[in-house]
Amino acid sequence: MSARPLRVVGRPLARIDAIEKVTGRARYVTDLVLPGMAHARVLRSPYAHARLARVETGRARALPGVVAVLAGADLTWCDPYFGPAFRDRPILAIDVARHEGEPVAAVAAVDEATAAAALELIDVDYEPLAAALTLEDALAPGAPLVHTREPLAGHFADLSSLRPRPGTNVCHQFHFARGDAATALASADLVVEDTFRFPAVQHYAMEPHAAVAAWDETGGLTVWASTQNPYSVRVELAKMFDVPLARIRIVVPHLGGGFGSKTYAKLEPLAAALAHAAGRPVRLAASAAEAFQTVRRCSARVTMRVGFGGDGTLAAVHCDAQYDVGAYADIGPRVVQKATYTATGPYRVPHVDLGGAAVYTNTTPGGAFRGFGVPQLAWALESLFDVAADRLGRDPIDLRRHNLLGHGEAFAPGDTPIDGKFEESLGRAAEAIGWTLAGAADRGRGLATMLKASIGPSVSEAIVRLHADGSVSVLASAVEMGQGTRTVLAQIAAEVLAVALARVVVVTPDTAITPYDQTTSSSRSTTMTGRAVQAAAEDVREQLLRVGSEALGLPASDLALEDGAIVTATRRLAYPEVLARRFGMAGGELIGRGVVAPGRSAAPLGGSTPFWEMAVGAAEVSVDEETGAVSVERYVSVADVGRAVNPLLLEGQDEGGVVQGLGHTLFEEMAYADGHLLNGTLLLYRVPRADDVPALECRFVENADGAGPFGAKGAGEGSLVPVSPAVANALARLTGVRLRDLPLTPERVWRALRARERRAPGAI
Amino acid sequence: MIDAGARVPIRLVVNGRARELAVATHALLLDVLRDDLDLKGAKRSCDSQVCGACTVLVDGLAVSACTYLAVEADGCAVLTVEGLAEGDTLHPIQRAFVDAGAVQCGFCTAGMLLTARALLDEHAAPTREQVLHYLRGSLCRCTGYRKIVEAIVAAGGGDR
């Protein structure tokens, strides 16, 4: 069959769930109502670190309307520990509470009011313990230990390389070296070095975490969950409650945003435990304030030394990164491992010595958040690149261009070669921001790049069914959380099978129905799940052609699919007719299967990235020198996406990524004092508003060179990563002031500007 | 006086349909809409009148249903996202959101649409400035807002 022009893929089509969303019909976990459903509320620790001397639940149990009360000590009938990296997180605190807001007890009752009233009847005697609240606290000699015993290994084979360091708060240390960085730095013509800080940030998905759990008469468990990876949640629940995988159903309706906050199990184990104890379905819906106590971005302190030759050639990078993963590891150690591996960004560096540590503290657990540890390191590297450019008297873009990895070049031995054209992104970003044009005196421009590996290896499977009327079902478990994956998967199936998009239905993820998909994260769905759907659709296409070939008496190579039919130069056989011929009646369906399972590789992390996520950001800023308020006036993001399956959705996703990046660049930071979160509500935690958004352009480099369907590859995280360094670089070029700590609050910038004035004018 | 715990009869017109209900004094409009009337479009997010996800219109005025007593809506017309379209015909603001790609996860969408509807009722062709002023209390974490603002301006007939 000859290649025909794409008809559905590559077009800016409205998302397939748009109508249900604008009419209020889209259903989220908290919208579900089951017969007999009880409502849960959680009692949380007011202390950052405390021994639970007594948890008395008798009075709560006696309250009419209460159907279950659980404390940590009650969880003897299941394995109460979970967590992807280590099983260090109990469903409810056992003996010790390790962060403010940790669940200590929970109640299910006939309604939320009764559950809330019951919580007030639970007596807890807390004995406060010394707490490790910051990286400095936690790494100091003799620091209070957040965990005193070695945590249990997790259930995921791909995470088995993670290791805690007993007797310390370090829950994982990663080291990656190539060449001899120490010697190279000693002999480099220029070494720039500094320590950068990145704040703890709240995802603030508009929908807080929620789960509805129900056990059935066969001992099976169904959980409707706001999760990005139903299959990971299934594994954890199966082990915890000793139930075969086949008896657990995780169903995922629409998610009200994820951004990493809903990866791996969060509230699902507690909801399942309560439902078990109550003997009826239980709904557990976190408040926004509770989301702040559930997961956050890992804050970090990054010290980087970057050596250059006199001609600007990168010689070596030394990185010492410490990430604060909070009280429970969640996926934090993997964040550290994976990000540290790519600490050198998109550059050719002969000598590297990269170290990263995941450190426990008595704060909200840190986990996955859009960028997965990369923003913290790019903040350091991309800032230092501009410092080096200044010192070398080079244009920052030229210096970057000089060191960029080229298309097809190896990033690390055994890993996927670079699969995009950074030069093109860099050039387009520079052009769009007007890099070489004279700018207004009160504006500064800055630029930054990013490179991120996706998860490798990982598995995606899909099933595509062509029904008797020619409509199509796509069964896949990529979760729709706003990014548009259902639309993209539908476009891929529609393209392969030559049907209208409206004829394709993407089935809601349900582990009893839709096949395995490892996770909806790491920008992987279009590439990995997309490829599985493509393969499944191609499987159906082959079957169609086989039947058509027999029916028409022509070789399959003479047939084409067009507009829901098999066509030749002279004949047209619509799919319903094809199926009727296949089955001899108007029944039956063609079922296609697609599997993507690249397996382990010789790459340093044990699996090759399926693609490299690559983006460049350029900012134009102004500053109110008297107040320190930074205004991002214009922003350009260019992402190398291979092919935009749906440019409208991708543009929206990247615009959102930039604005989310502006959040941690300008405003956002979870502020703690004495172990208490000071700003755990939107009254005090400031996320970007519509009036904060600059003139914003998100563009794409499309060379159809990605590993995904039709040359696509992953995107959606890339636009966020360069924002902080691009803005800080612009600010530095405007004012001469270099900031190392985020966010760039007005006061922080104001202090830096005042410090500059105290120094000799003009000096940096 | 209405006693604590007592249920008060209220009459309201929700999305054009007259409803009679009995609600407690402390019942919040958001819970009554969602639980008693099964109108799940309005969402609870920040629960503190900052984010706008629970926005509904009471007698044409945008309110945070999460912090608004249901008894206050007695005798009022309440408009929720479910009442924006006329049958299968989307309201222009809904159409504009679909076309502009202003919807992602959808959790803020109902509130955005109703806020926009209130704005359009006040200014038929709002400027970008007016849109931004009205959206001061409407948060979205997915879209970066650009397409939302564009959609609202477009729905008013302004430049896209």
Place this chain on the structure above:
Amino acid sequence: MLRPFALHRPGTAEEACGLLARLGDDAVPYAGGTELLLLMKLGLLRPRHLIDVKRVAGFDAITDGARLTLGAAVTHRAVERSPLVGRHCALLAAVARHVANVRVRNVGTVGGNLAFADPHSDLATLFLTLDATVELVSGRGRRELPLTDFVRGAWETARAPDELLASVRLTPWPSGTAATYVKFGVHERPTLGVALALCRAAAGARVGEARLAIGCVDARPARVPAAEARLTGVAVAELEDVAGAVAEAAAAAVDPADDLHGSADYKRAMVAVFVRRALRIAAARARGDVAPAARFPHAVVA
């Protein structure tokens, strides 16, 4: 989620006061609920009786006369759109237009705003420059207090438990007064607010009386007499010359604490910056400049 309470809907102030007197600490007045219901949802306040004052005759009225009177249950939205407010104090309408967000303005009331005495409030700061007095009623009678005496501190007022805040009365500035309100801050509620009014002396070219109030920075808003004195008698054309001294006087008058809004010295410095800016804006308005309003990041100029 709220805990149960009894709801009272008195039609007269007498009735409302009777309820307050009878129910004591168990009762709180309730109007828009934008502050009260938040605290109740968090369990920080657990009143057993809410006295809804929205149906009390006259509480939703805006009336003029010698003074401009805003009933306690007048919403921000009503202030924004009131022709009377527009005629007597257009700046007040402009400030009301920027209180919180549209939903809070539709429901939240002037009385609730003052009675809660949240330090991060716009209205109280502006009202200080309008010689505001509040009217309190109870079974014991009526009294009228200057706003400065009413707001005692953060979330603390002079209202006795059996008293009801009935209205606030403002003395509109004489015609020809140039005024502005500028607020600044990154968070949901402002970090600082500056209200400045320059009333012209009879001759017109000089400032007769100046009124400057700073809000949000301290536990309660306050006028700055030392700064006002620096402005009195200054020729409109020469206001820029005293801007530094006025700003310094204002900064010296505040006593901020370190908190999430910023350190004490940052806030003090910002008071100076925004007083200077407010003065520049008011001076331009006094000169009759019709230039578009100044814009500053994270700031609202009314």
